[in-house]
């Protein structure tokens with residue numbers, strides 16, 4: 128099956144008990160047994176739920192894996208990955224990670240004797256010298272937030288050469304734009320809260336693998352640790368996925384047009400979007416991604432918090448809010464919102480200026496979105 132067909136059909140079958148075409152929400156914590164141990168594989172809701180299982184089968188197909196395992200948030204899914212580690216193990220992670228991922232690693236896992244190196248992996252081949260005997264995991268994210276930097280996943284996996292597990296946080300691209308398992312990665316991670324759910328109404332995380340032993344670890348963590356999503360949340364993500372390809376395609380088309388508009392605007396200084404020819408990694412983006420995605424950032428010639436703040440509060444269609452990947456467009460200010468905990472000098476050194484603005488482009492009419500930005504920029 129091709130992607131669009133998988134999004135709608137993979138793992139989904141009419142419900143055996145009623146023939147219901149759409150997967151029912153099995154809102155139950157437990158299952159009747161005919162005699163002790165005599166059951167149909169379902170014993171207790173933490174271990175298994177039919178709605179969750181359908182979603183997992185669907186997700187495995189979307190990322191060309193054999194198993195998917197879902198958790199109650201993207202961060203809980205990362206936590207399940209970090210539970211592969213033992214005291215003394217070493218992790219290499221990219222320097223400009225999603226803030227919450229960095230925070231989980233440093234505040235929760237360093238104290239168990241696991242060490243982390245956060246490095247700029249723009250040159251993926253550098254990994255070949257960075258991997259040590261104790262290195263068990265390499266954690267990548269591409270494109271990154273909010274600078275839209277890319278990592279060459281294939282080159283990174285080749286540089287690691289199986290000496291450590293390579294995991295890719297594929298949240299920003301979504302499975303429609305890139306599939307890290309096909310490029311050599313061992314583990315794919317998603318915050319399903321974003322594009323997979325797609326409607327800003329659910330939090331969830333997912334792991335996809337194609338190795339049985341890894342799959343068993345992640346399944347055990349679901350049951351032993353318990354950070355599982357409820358059946359209603361699984362239904363919402365499954366429903367969201369049915370239009371994933373349509374949403375990401377339209378949002379990416381909108382984003383390219385908006386990027387071109389901003390690029391030509393006299394008040395805009397720098398624009399970060401991999402789909403523009405002058406993005407430093409445009410060639411890699413063209414090779415690695417099916418489209419260029421729907422996230423972009425830009426800053427202003429007048430680089431002040433006041434100007435940024437005025438712009439942020441004068442859009443009417445773009446809502447000022449954290450998160451991304453929904454049908455509605457969002458606008459955000461990394462310096463005071465998502466990246467406020469990073470010291471200013473450090474922020475500036477990676478281009479995260481006071482006026483940097485991040486957009487998550489939705490699927491509204493692109494003329495209306497451009498009109499909204501035009502009005503807000505005109506008022507500065």
Ligand SMILES: *Cc1c(COP(=O)(O)O)cnc(C)c1O
Pocket residue numbers: 200201202203225227228268272296298299318319320321330331332
């Ligand atoms: C949102 C996000 C996460 C965390 O996911 P939650 O569902 O919010 O727990 C991790 N990585 C990236 C890239 C994200 O955007």
